[in-house]
Amino acid sequence: MPDKACVDDLTKEFLAESMEGLDRMERCLTELELRPADSELLGEIFRAVHTIKGTTGFLGFGRLEKLAHAGENLLGALRDGTLEVTGELISGLLLLMDGLRKILLLIESTGGEGSRANDDDGSLIALLDDLSRQRRLHEEPRSELVVREASVAGAQAAPVDSGYVTERGANDKTLRIDVEVLNRMMNLVGELVLTRNQMLQSTMSAASFPELARRLDSVTADLRETVMQARMQPVGNLFNKFPRMVRDLARTCGKQVRLEFSGQETGLDKSLLEAIKDPLTHAVRNSVDHGIESPGDRLKSDKQPEGCVRLKAFHQSGSVVIEVSDDGAGISMERVLAKAVDRELVTAEQAAAMTEREALQLIFLPGFSTAAAVTHVSGRGVGMDVVRSNVEKVGGSVEMESRVGAGTTLRLRVPLTLAIVPALVVRSGGQSFALPQSALMELVYVPEREVADAIEQVGQAEVYRLRERLLPIVRLDELLEVPSTDRVGAHGIYVAVVEAEGRRYGLVVDDLLAPEEIVVKPLSGVLREIGLFSGATVLGNGLLALILDVAAVAERAGVRVAEPGISDGVEKSNAEEVEATRSFLVYEDCGRERKAMPLEQVERIESVPLDEVEYAAGRAMLQYRGETLVLRDAGGVLHDMEAGGTPAAEDAALVTVLICGVGALEGAVARVGVVVRKVLDVSSGVVLDEVSAREGTTLALVKERLTTVCGEMSEVAEQKLQEVA
Amino acid sequence: MAGLAMDKGENSGVMVSLCSLLTGGRVFGIDTRLICEVLGEHAVQRVPQAPPFIAGVIPNRGEVLTTVNFRAVLGMEAQSGTSSVLVLEDEESRERFGLMVDAVSSVVIVSAAMLEQNPSTLEPRCKTLFDGAYKMATGLIVSLDPQKLRPVRLAEMGLFSSKGRGESV
Numbered sequence: 052m053p054d055k056a057c058v059d060d061l062t063k064e065f066l067a068e069s070m071e072g073l074d075r076m077e078r079c080l081t082e083l084e085l086r087p088a089d090s091e092l093l094g095e096i097f098r099a100v101h102t103i104k105g106t107t108g109f110l111g112f113g114r115l116e117k118l119a120h121a122g123e124n125l126l127g128a129l130r131d132g133t134l135e136v137t138g139e140l141i142s143g144l145l146l147l148m149d150g151l152r153k154i155l156l157l158i159e160s161t162g163g164e165g166s167r168a169n170d171d172d173g174s175l176i177a178l179l180d181d182l183s184r185q186r187r188l189h190e191e192p193r194s195e196l197v198v199r200e201a202s203v204a205g206a207q208a209a210p211v212d213s214g215y216v217t218e219r220g221a222n223d224k225t226l227r228i229d230v231e232v233l234n235r236m237m238n239l240v241g242e243l244v245l246t247r248n249q250m251l252q253s254t255m256s257a258a259s260f261p262e263l264a265r266r267l268d269s270v271t272a273d274l275r276e277t278v279m280q281a282r283m284q285p286v287g288n289l290f291n292k293f294p295r296m297v298r299d300l301a302r303t304c305g306k307q308v309r310l311e312f313s314g315q316e317t318g319l320d321k322s323l324l325e326a327i328k329d330p331l332t333h334a335v336r337n338s339v340d341h342g343i344e345s346p347g348d349r350l351k352s353d354k355q356p357e358g359c360v361r362l363k364a365f366h367q368s369g370s371v372v373i374e375v376s377d378d379g380a381g382i383s384m385e386r387v388l389a390k391a392v393d394r395e396l397v398t399a400e401q402a403a404a405m406t407e408r409e410a411l412q413l414i415f416l417p418g419f420s421t422a423a424a425v426t427h428v429s430g431r432g433v434g435m436d437v438v439r440s441n442v443e444k445v446g447g448s449v450e451m452e453s454r455v456g457a458g459t460t461l462r463l464r465v466p467l468t469l470a471i472v473p474a475l476v477v478r479s480g481g482q483s484f485a486l487p488q489s490a491l492m493e494l495v496y497v498p499e500r501e502v503a504d505a506i507e508q509v510g511q512a513e514v515y516r517l518r519e520r521l522l523p524i525v526r527l528d529e530l531l532e533v534p535s536t537d538r539v540g541a542h543g544i545y546v547a548v549v550e551a552e553g554r555r556y557g558l559v560v561d562d563l564l565a566p567e568e569i570v571v572k573p574l575s576g577v578l579r580e581i582g583l584f585s586g587a588t589v590l591g592n593g594l595l596a597l598i599l600d601v602a603a604v605a606e607r608a609g610v611r612v613a614e615p616g617i618s619d620g621v622e623k624s625n626a627e628e629v630e631a632t633r634s635f636l637v638y639e640d641c642g643r644e645r646k647a648m649p650l651e652q653v654e655r656i657e658s659v660p661l662d663e664v665e666y667a668a669g670r671a672m673l674q675y676r677g678e679t680l681v682l683r684d685a686g687g688v689l690h691d692m693e694a695g696g697t698p699a700a701e702d703a704a705l706v707t708v709l710i711c712g713v714g715a716l717e718g719a720v721a722r723v724g725v726v727v728r729k730v731l732d733v734s735s736g737v738v739l740d741e742v743s744a745r746e747g748t749t750l751a752l753v754k755e756r757l758t759t760v761c762g763e764m765s766e767v768a769e770q771k772l773q774e775v776a
Numbered sequence: 777m778a779g780l781a782m783d784k785g786e787n788s789g790v791m792v793s794l795c796s797l798l799t800g801g802r803v804f805g806i807d808t809r810l811i812c813e814v815l816g817e818h819a820v821q822r823v824p825q826a827p828p829f830i831a832g833v834i835p836n837r838g839e840v841l842t843t844v845n846f847r848a849v850l851g852m853e854a855q856s857g858t859s860s861v862l863v864l865e866d867e868e869s870r871e872r873f874g875l876m877v878d879a880v881s882s883v884v885i886v887s888a889a890m891l892e893q894n895p896s897t898l899e900p901r902c903k904t905l906f907d908g909a910y911k912m913a914t915g916l917i918v919s920l921d922p923q924k925l926r927p928v929r930l931a932e933m934g935l936f937s938s939k940g941r942g943e944s945v
Contacts, residue, residue: 480824482821482822482824531824531825532824532825533822533824572835572838572839572840573840574833574840574842575841575842575871575873575927575928576927576928576931577826577827577830577842577927577928577930577931578823578826578830578833578842578927580931581823581825581826583824583825584823586840587821587833587840589835589840593835594819594821595821595833595834595835595840596821597821597823597824597833
């Protein structure tokens with residue numbers, strides 16, 4: 052902290068600006084290599100260096116100025132067209148950028164730019180001068196350039212390793228916010244104060260109280276959303292680090308790699324962005340190092356010599372998915388299994404019985420690495436298990452798909468924000484605890500008379516048979532040593548099946564309370580040391596609840612990493628089936644026809660009183676959470692209910708509506724409501740492509756029964772949006 | 777009243793306003809400037825597996841505060857009656873935490889000159905907690921410093937280590 056004092060506001064601003072300039076420069080440089088003729092890119096790079104040079108002179112940072120000046124000369128020559136963009140030139144410029152960044156970080160941490168012997172930029176400046184002199188050396192023998200290239204490559208190895216770690220400078224502590232957003236926030240805070248004033252003046256019994264409470268509710272909701280929005284950063288900020296890394300990596304590994312992005316504009320909470328930075332970096336490294344083959348190998352297997360790594364970000368059912376896929380060699384099952392047996396992670400018999408999907412899960416076990424050769428880039432024991440535990444720490448999950456010869460896809464799924472987490476509130480020993488929904492797999496209720504039979508014992512350990520698999524049981528009250536309030540009393544027990552870091556177990560609690568969106572509050576150091584709670588939260592009733600750290604509870608209770616691939620199904624599906632399998636919500640809307648909706652489209656299932664359904668312009672509508680939803684009623688359920696409802700039964704009539712999100716339009720998810728008669732089940736099924744093509748409708752085989760798939764409702768959403776406009 | 781106190785103060789140096797607390801029949805005092813809030817009787821949420829000197833956690837101004845059980849710190853038995861909670865702030869670390877005592881009685885103005893060092897015979901545990909005592913006409917008020925009652929410090933000193941935690945870790 053004290054060293055902050057020696058950096059004044061002006062310098063601070065200069066640092067933040069220069070860092071941003073360098074980030075832009077980094078992006079442009081890698082692009083410049085692909086499109087050497089682009090003068091706009093060159094202009095951008097020139098400006099970044101020029102601005103630094105101009106301001107440093109003014110602030111009196113001589114060392115920085117000298118280096119920036121050398122760079123500016125080189126860039127000037129490049130801009131005038133007297134130099135050509137070559138690989139070594141780009142490398143030189145990247146070194147310049149690293150040099151500038153290093154000095155900037157030094158200024159930030161110490162206030163000075165350093166003048167010790169090892170802070171000498173002489174060699175770098177000489178290199179840059181050499182490069183700018185090359186226009187005159189053009190006709191000279193090629194050998195000299197080769198020598199220089201080698202020295203560049205040598206000097207480059209260090210920044211590859213250290214550069215990314217130390218890059219946490221001014222950018223992490225400051226955040227750029229649109230003034231518009233800030234104004235909106237201020238407005239809402241003003242509104243909040245006004246509402247508070249009115250509430251203080253009125254009493255609980257006042258007629259206006261419910262109205263005030265409602266207003267408070269809407270203001271807080273708006274404020275929350277605005278603050279979230281302000282914290283959202285485009286994923287592209289993170290992606291921008293990768294072109295440089297991939298370029299350097301590809302050079303060291305002797306590979307040709309192209310990097311493609313999509314969905315850079317997808318927003319993610321700043322703290323989450325930080326949290327997934329390392330896992331994502333690791334994943335990209337893996338792709339380049341292990342995934343993509345060498346150009347020679349690629350040609351042998353009829354591929355372009357240049358490999359491709361794709362980074363893709365998109366929203367899916369309330370979370371952000373980031374995919375890293377490559378078109379490399381894929382993961383060889385035999386090698387994975389052989390390695391797993393070799394490392395004694397599984398027995399040979401287990402390995403033989405595994406499906407492809409189960410085998411892929413092995414990669415996430417600690418102490419697993421398939422790298423045939425340990426390179427200095429990856430394969431040093433920091434494996435996919437760390438990636439998974441880092442992502443799970445922020446409430447996310449990791450999936451992997453791979454096809455031999457065709458490539459590997461790693462999917463990181465993270466929640467939109469950290470501060471507010473959906474959780475289930477449970478009671479144990481007379482106390483409330485919050486269980487994050489992300490760890491919760493399912494809930495099982497065991498009636499009292501069955502408790503004795505259902506919970507069986509192996510030695511001292513209690514287990515529960517969940518679909519013919521033994522699930523270790525952890526009794527929360529015993530683990531926490533909280534006095535239990537006659538646990539097996541009037542009712543049975545609840546088993547919350549939870550999973551974290553590959554450990555799956557059944558947590559026995561006394562009671563389940565409502566699911567709530569909780570605001571996570573950190574605990575003080577002393578309580579964090581207990582290691583079982585990740586925070587605390589204030590519940591709707593004003594009481595505090597501790598948030599259970601599911602992984603830590605497993606650790607404390609001694610639950611080991613489950614043997615891989617505990618898939619839900621009793622019967623093992625074969626590999627081809629896994630590929631086409633999707634999860635569906637199965638329902639009935641008319642007659643006995645079973646219909647299915649892809650699960651990722653369903654946001655919620657709501658029961659709505661019939662009289663809340665309104666009709667306008669010949670359509671059924673529903674006001675839902677401040678939105679107007681168009682109701683789709685293919686089976687005529689509403690009509691039947693309106694017709695059949697007798698006055699006496701009317702207040703009891705509830706319509707089941709599936710709230711479905713359809714695509715994203717201008718950032719907002721369009722929703723429609725689908726009226727159904729009865730929700731049957733959630734199940735995985737296979738889409739029957741051949742039948743679909745013939746019939747014009749999509750059919751799927753769900754639980755061995757033919758089911759019509761109602762997906763792709765985008766045209767409904769479009770219609771709706773047109774109406775609104 | 778204030779004028780009277782000031783007059784007295786001129787004779788005997790700096791005046792300190794103390795909030796007097798009762799715990800286990802003894803009187804303690806904390807400088808009122810170091811007290812953020814007196815919550816009075818307040819429900820404290822227990823934290824399983826926490827060291828015994830932690831009473832639990834309380835919600836306060838958007839934060840969850842760790843609350844120290846002063847009786848447990850002094851090595852007394854838990855009492856059956858009511859208890860009061862104060863919110864204290866450590867000046868250095870700006871860390872806020874709760875302190876659970878039997879009762880909060882009143883604010884008294886005392887002269888700094890009335891403070892006397894801890895007696896040399898005081899047991900070590902209390903030496904680390906107490907800051908001397910004010911010699912009042914009505915009896916002694918033991919001076920407390922929030923800085924010395926911070927949960928982190930209590931945990932570091934290890935004098936109050938828990939019984940149940942060690943074996944399970």
